[in-house]
Amino acid sequence: MSDTLPTPPDFRAAMRLPATSVTVIAAGQGDARCGLTASAVCSLSDAPPMILACVNLNSPALPVIRATGCFSANFLTDGQSHVAERFAGRTRVYGAERFDEGDWRVLTTGAPVLTDALSVFDCTLEREHDSPTHAILIGRVQGMLRNETRRSLVYSAGSFAYPAALAL
């Protein structure tokens, strides 16, 4: 235990322990589709329905989100850790090819949505704030899907899991 100012490795070591939900942020159409796995996604407000997502400034998805003015946040469920790996670049599949697996459709805004995810939020880009490394995106929810019979995929200490204790 230490209460001194953390070094970046210390900070990462502490932040990788708490479990987070896992989403795929997706944007674009056809061959211009782009997406990334992201855990820095949460709800901001219910009225109006808004979500917040942090996307690395180097992500190829960011210019697509900015150009189209919309994106989806797809919270992953049991059986979708391979989707998380794919959209994190761990299977060396890039760009629109990442969408070759899974039932990707469009809902309201035209951004791709993964229909069998746990919860899906189809958003217009309301506002963007910049940090030195990430764009903090605020999305206004225009369409939504949910699968209440599924369990959340979570990520902690480098591993994906589907906690059995989570109520269905």
Ligand SMILES: Cc1cc2nc3c(=O)[nH]c(=O)nc-3n(C[C@H](O)[C@H](O)[C@H](O)COP(=O)(O)O)c2cc1C
């Ligand atoms: C569990 C997990 C959570 C992640 N969370 C984020 C995040 O919140 N924001 C982000 O920009 N990148 C996040 N990443 C990293 C991106 O998924 C990854 O850097 C990116 O997809 C690299 O591939 P690409 O540049 O080919 O898209 C996360 C990766 C993993 C495995």
